[in-house]
Amino acid sequence: MSGASGPSGRERARTVSGASGPSGRERARTVSRASGRERAGSLGSAGLARAFFARSSLEVAPELLNKVLRAGERAGRIVEVEAYLGADDPASHAFRGRSARNGVMFGPPGHLYVYFSYGVHWCANVVCGEEGTATAVLLRALAPVAGVAEMFASRPAARRPRDLCSGPGKLTQALGIGRAHDGADLVSGDRGLTLEDDGMAPPVEPVVAERVGISVAAERPWRWYVPGEPNVSRR
Numbered sequence: 229m230s231g232a233s234g235p236s237g238r239e240r241a242r243t244v245s246g247a248s249g250p251s252g253r254e255r256a257r258t259v260s261r262a263s264g265r266e267r268a269g270s271l272g273s274a275g276l277a278r279a280f281f282a283r284s285s286l287e288v289a290p291e292l293l294n295k296v297l298r299a300g301e302r303a304g305r306i307v308e309v310e311a312y313l314g315a316d317d318p319a320s321h322a323f324r325g326r327s328a329r330n331g332v333m334f335g336p337p338g339h340l341y342v343y344f345s346y347g348v349h350w351c352a353n354v355v356c357g358e359e360g361t362a363t364a365v366l367l368r369a370l371a372p373v374a375g376v377a378e379m380f381a382s383r384p385a386a387r388r389p390r391d392l393c394s395g396p397g398k399l400t401q402a403l404g405i406g407r408a409h410d411g412a413d414l415v416s417g418d419r420g421l422t423l424e425d426d427g428m429a430p431p432v433e434p435v436v437a438e439r440v441g442i443s444v445a446a447e448r449p450w451r452w453y454v455p456g457e458p459n460v461s462r463r
Contacts, residue, residue, distance in 0.1 A: 273298075273424040278415050281337035285311040285356040285363035290452045292354065292365060292423075293430040299403040300420045302378055304370025304393050305428070308453035308460045310439050312353070314362035319445040326362075332411045335359030340421060342400070342410040349397025350406050354414065354423070368451070370399045371459045379403070395461040431455060435463075 273296060281288060289311040296303050312320040314333070321330045321343065332341040333355055341353040341364055357363040370393035372379055379392045379402040386392050386402075393399035400406065405421070412419040434452040439445070440462050453460045 273426040275415060275417065276338070276423045276425060278336070278338045281354065281356050281415075282358060283356060285313060285365050286450065288354070288356045289365045289450070290434050291430050292367075293434055293452060293454055294428040295430075296373065296424045296426050297367065297370060297399075297403070298374075298422045298424055299405060300375070302375030302403050303373050304399060304403065305373050306367060306369075307371050307457045308367075308369035309451070310366040310368055311450040312364050312366065313450075314357070314364075317445060317448075319439065319442040319448075320362070320364075330362070333362040333364050335361070338413060338415040340405075340409055340412040340414055342405060342407065342412075344407070345397065350400040351396040352400050352405050352409070366396060367399060368396050369394050369453070369457075369459050369461045370402075371457065372402070390458045394459045398461075437463075 276295070280291075289309045292306050292309050295306050297306060314320050315323060315325075317323060321333060326334055329343065330341070332339055333353070335355060335357070336359045337355050337357060339355045341355055342350055343353075345351045351366060353364040353366050355362075355364050372389055372392050376389065376392070380386055382404060383392055383398065383402050386398075391398070392402045409419055409421060412421045414421055414423045431454050433455070435455050436449050437451045437453070438447055438449055439451050453463075
């Protein structure tokens with residue numbers, strides 16, 4: 229599991245790029261739009277049940293697209309994910325078995341596995357599968373939908389809204405996710421973190437691509453993202 233980003237030319241899907249430039253007006257408009265979406269979403273969002281997560285990460289990952297990760301007053305729509313398959317995946321932190329670091333990965337499902345990557349930033353993974361299988365989905369990118377002003381405060385390097393959550397390390401910083409959230413239960417929301425369904429379905433045909441930022445098993449097409457989404461970390 230990795231939070232690296234950069235150009236890739238080996239994807240087997242067509243993508244659409246949506247660029248935008250930095251401006252104070254853009255930030256203001258984004259905060260305003262996000263506030264409206266938050267008010268609407270608060271009426272129709274529902275937390276995901278434990279059973280949703282109790283499946284292979286290969287099944288759960290594409291279905292997480294367009295779900296909403298909420299951390300207190302901040303929230304983002306999931307637009308890019310990667311699946312990792314435990315003992316059957318040499319790129320997985322659980323490939324060589326349980327350790328003090330990866331214990332959360334072994335279940336139960338529906339919890340958040342948070343680890344420190346390259347000594348630089350935190351990465352967040354949704355634990356999937358039956359207890360003991362250690363499969364998980366890395367959250368690679370979100371589209372900000374609520375608490376955007378707070379996200380900019382947490383990520384002073386961000387110049388435009390799409391810089392806030394367009395990468396595994398960026399999204400954890402924007403939402404304030406760190407070591408204290410390792411093991412958080414996304415079903416009960418025990419640490420203020422929940423995964424919600426606000427009625428927006430996953431894309432019918434998500435982009436399917438190879439995983440990135442890893443040195444082994446990178447060729448496996450276990451990364452999915454929303455077509456045309458400007459907030460993805462890599463196309």
